[in-house]
Amino acid sequence: KVPPHKRLPEGPFGDHYGYYSLKHDYPVFEVEAIFHRKDAIYPATVVGKPRQEDFFIGDYLQELLSPLFPLVMPAVVDLWSYGETGFHSLAAAVVRERYAREAISAGFRILGEGQLALTKFLLLTDKEQDLRNFKRLFEYILERVDWESDFFIFDRTSFDTLDYASGQINLGSKAMLIGVGEQKRDLKRDFSTSHLPQGVKRAKVFCGGCLVVEADSYEADKQLPARLASATEFDEFEVVVIHDKLEYADSSDKFLWATWTRFNPSTDVYARGVRLKHNRICYESPIIIDARMKPWYPKEVEAREDTIKLVDKRWKEYFPS
Template structure:
């Protein structure tokens, strides 16, 4: 929860980042007075990084035999392909540059010594593995379980490639991260305060089926081939605590951690991307499905420059749908943002769909893995239209319900996709919908009553190039110019994996034993 995150980290990391940004801006050009004014920052800088210690709690016990299957690994959803380690802090180093990556990549335990490594595209550990594989070498891998809360959060952080996660961990923890040598000379040093350290390697050119797995998008990601971790040694604390998390339809633990990291790192965005004033990714959509930014528009189409900059930055490159405005506002208030943009967008020039792009591995809306499309929607300057706030027309054929999500956005209950796959295309030319800039076709329009439900059920169920329709589309100067209404088909498609739904018997079991799990 938000309260527990505040208890774990307090306000100091956020204050440090803000002061760091203000110093960076004030010291251009450098001057002695500003340096002296922020001298306390130097002391904080000295606490960043790692500190070598002779030994640590994690090395107190070295298991004589490796038994991954004896760890209390969870099978969290009933259609999962097996038990998964859900909070593994996977540490690797680039075999050429030796720069490190610490990331959380789920691991399906196959047997006593092997587990899958779910290295998705655009992930640092996967880049390291590819470099090693091209050299026909195994990649040393160390998996930490547990440890300082700051270490776990830093592994989730969407840092640019080669920016060290261990430095962020020391910033969040307020002290240098203690590191100790591998007792028998392994490839990596060990985080001294971790609960477990699983030491091993990933051989080149070896793949095994991994999945299905109920993931944070709220669906089962399907079975695919991934690299394999071979565990050689297990170290752990005495009376070690096994850490795990359960992911699923938002909002879960990862949602609150993701929002905390966005708030923490948001002051850095204008520093590294000067045309971007604010940025927010929506955890309700799995983060990568939807993001919005406040950008600068100091000359014509500068906003588009900012959009391309965002889509070229680290894990932000996986963003599927990006909304841009040049008006300062709280991007977390999505209904207000969408109203603002819909009142200003010129569909013929401010809406872009890019086909044949990469897409997040967990997003199956295109029907292909890692492939799909992206969209940029811009609402800049002054309003160009009044937005409707109430639907007064007659429901089109095969539409059984209409609900307003916000001014300008109408949500409809349509026919099942398999029965009428072309319904969204026809609705874009429906006279009763002409005054609505944006129409979203759903299996159940009641999702409009909740921002969380609307965001999740819309942006996890459509792919821009395949599921967006317009009243009219013209080609001019190699640009697609659209005429509203724009209809998003967010009905469930056959390519979409099964939604994560809690079984009634499991829910009743948890309710019955709740006080046993969480004693007051």
């Protein structure tokens, strides 16, 4: 039974975002009896930092349901949510651009569809892409985005309960980035300088147009993103992501997880220029994303050493070759 209005504290638990969920009040299930057969199999999944079992289940469900997306959302050709980010933190779509700015309406349609309404960051383009190839997709969009008219941030919107980037529960912000039409620019693909701005330790190109920098902690230098937005060293890059560790630029898996689970668009995105034109906000690149760990973020999920040793010891027993 589930008594109405009855709530009790639950948590913290290691969850599929790769962090420990905080303690919250949740509905109470009152169990009167449990029935089981002999040698019962208990269905469960192991969750934690992607990729775990739930990652592959989520991807498989997307593959099964993807043919239905164009039926319920006619302007959407293809859609993919990235399990590396916990699914809700980042999604990308190929949409129809049959008339000017149709991509915007398609984006709003996606953000209004069921669980997709919890999407934090949405990437949109109008040419067929392999959406699983994030680096290539991101480059394609960065080659075409007009920062004055194709980047939108919406504050005070719904937020996934397990996403703590905003510092609030179930409340945060969303962003939509559009790259459609013909290529507007060639992307910078290398970075070498003997001088880095104050607070930056190292830098590495993640993909064309996107630079990752390792910097001082958020608590040590909260003003760093604003300074980097005006730093001339990064003029040739479209996006600069600030991280605590440079290793997050080593692979798409690491970059996706550590970036999109650690920033809230309305409070952690900065730009070289921000101005108001015809009651809309226009941005000027480079765009700075502060994806450093913040004091209110929960801890990363880490396996206990004794558990690791036990699994390693009995692995062949569990899964004989």
